[in-house]
Amino acid sequence: MNGLCKLGKIDRSFQQLDIMLDKGLVPNEITVNILLDCLCGCSMVREAKCLLERSAELEWEVDVINYNTVMSRLCDDGKYRAVLKLFTDMIKKSIAANSWTLSILVHSLCRDGKPRKARCLLDNEGLVANVVAYTILIQYYYLAGKAPEVSILFSKMVKANITPNFVTYGILIDCFCGEGNYGQVVYCFLRSLEQGLSQEHGARLTFWLVSGGRIRLVQYIIEHILKHGIAIDYCIYYLIIKASCKMGYCQRQNFA
Template sequence: MPSRSLPRLLLRCLSSGPHHRDHRLSHLLRFASLAKELSVRPRPHPPPPPPPSRPRSPHPYDYNRLMSAHAAESRDGAGSDRALHLLDEMRGPLGRRPDAACFTTAAAALSAASRPGDAIAVLDAMASDGVVPDTAACTVLVGVYACRLRRFDAAYEVVRWMVANGVAPDVVTYSTLISGLCGAGQVAEALGVLDLMLEEGCRPNAHTYTPIMHAYCTRGRIHEAKRLLSTMIAGGFAPSTVTYNVLVKGLCKVGAFKEVDALLEESSAKGWEPDAITYSSYMDGLCKAGRIDESFALVDKMLSNGLQPNEVTLNILLDGVCRSSTAWAAKQLLECSAELGWDCNVVNYNTVMRRLCDERRWFSVVKLLFDMAKKGISPNSWTFNIVVHSLCKLGKPHKALCLLKSEEFVATVITYNTLIRHRSVAGKADEVFLLLHQMIEEGIAPNDITYSLVIDCLCREEKFLVALCCFYRSLQDDFFPSAFLSIVRGLIVGGMLGELHTLIGCVLGQGFIIEVCIYQELIKAFCRKGYCQSVEMYKVCHILERMLSLR
């Protein structure tokens, strides 16, 4: 207690009666001594902080955010697997009951990954868990049926169920249904849904009208598209930049470039701003019409409007240069892109490389590969396939094989087919057969073209038994038409009619169906070989009769 308050308390105690005075004085003296003692005693340390509380159990909201993040970040479909795994974790032994948002996010991720069956299974699990679907969940189901499976009867049934059970369809629901109908070419049905929206008092937006606009423009119905735009504006529904981009692309498709210019001039007055996609679409239309100079002039207009050309824009210009002049000019433009301030990517290089191949400038293709390496642009499998083709055309297949062994190279079946084709033309049957084994060992599955190329080469080298082994291997991989035609032609040319007879019996005995076109090719091959005027014609008739009897 502070010392300045003690005299006041003493006076109060002394003014009281003797008994109370002595009692209060003794208490006061004890209190004063305690106060003095506390004033000289060191202050104790602050109490230790309370032990940390146990972490709270994750809320469904936390799971939903994580599922949405996985689905948004992953472009290879893995995000849908992670979202589904999290949903299964919630429904598993931990017993964290997922809400409608969790089921909806997982189903939407699966639908976006082109897995409509799994998306429906998730929504079925939602119903079995007793979670009442909301508008968002029903909208995802409408999208699965309308946009993925094209089952519009089921999509309409979902909408009817929503109305009957008090789950009101919103603008996203109707817009999703309209998008699916327009994608299937049912524009009249989509307009009927739009009328239904207006009758139900559901206000459409740009996402509702844009699919209809796209359907009109895709089919060249530009007048209907422009009339729809006027209807939107008159009804107070503001078109978006995406809507105008669709119209710009449609106008370019029919060569109405003056109308595109008018749209761009009036954009500010009508409340929309052209973006890079707008100008890229316009450039693409001009390039395809051979008006490459006007296309390049649009670059300055983009820059003046504060828009930076992207890799898509550059690719359009490069392709336009290739169309209007030569790929050599496009190559020069590509090599000086750094000075122009343009960021090139692998797609731009692939475009020019492909055009250079069309002009048989094989060495220039290889030179561009080194130019990519200098700029730090990583080639992809398409790039390597083009370079492998060019090296083979230059007569340097061994360098192509060395490139195949590099760590950066990711070979595909197209790569091996290219090498096999060139080695086959050179008559290198042993190398062709080794390439087939090499691709199988690397886990790259051969296709029908691969087997056909290998069999053709082996038959030309009269290695019929090895060719037959390759054909029987192709049957295990479920490849038949081209490979069968190759082995049959080879056996006919080689005069191996006994082996052909056995082969046809084996193929038909396994239940394979021989198409009419293969019969026609067989007869042509027999005629070219001269069997029709040979004493062995009876063998040909016997083979054909057996094929027809077992068909």
């Protein structure tokens, strides 16, 4: 079945399922996931939903991973209401959602222009919020130009002991620097140092600071990087020089 699916021969793969059933063989989780992945990969989401509904007939116990697979494809296809409908069906079957489920829901609601509902989901005790769900929502508010909302979400992450990842910190740096909120962005960056510095983030931040004329902050940031025993690569120096020249500092011997 897996080989037929990879060849795109979906009909023949389902014929094998019928042969299994005729021989009294019950499909297991791996069997059904092969078929679901195949259907979703070919954008045959309606057929994938039908397969989920046949779980009782196939004597197969559907789980959250199966639902997440289909909901993720529905989200990719822009069928956001169908995502929520399938989520509701899953809950009615007493199947507990996981962090991947929440990320799919948040992504769907944001793309559907309903970020407030997505934020409400993060506060739902029955759902597991993680860094992916928060990052999706933070990115939406950043692109919408709503920096205060980004700041609130970041504070909620900190209180919930959810550590931002590489993508989150990149968005936060661009958002806060773009708003001129240098105090907040330096705080974010110093937190990222505790996790291990990304040279890309260091380069991005120094470019923003020099472009904003915050030379003393650049020195402060570099001092902290060196205190953590992290070598500064050529990217950071290059961007400092580039931004400095752009701001007319090239003829100065001392930026301070």
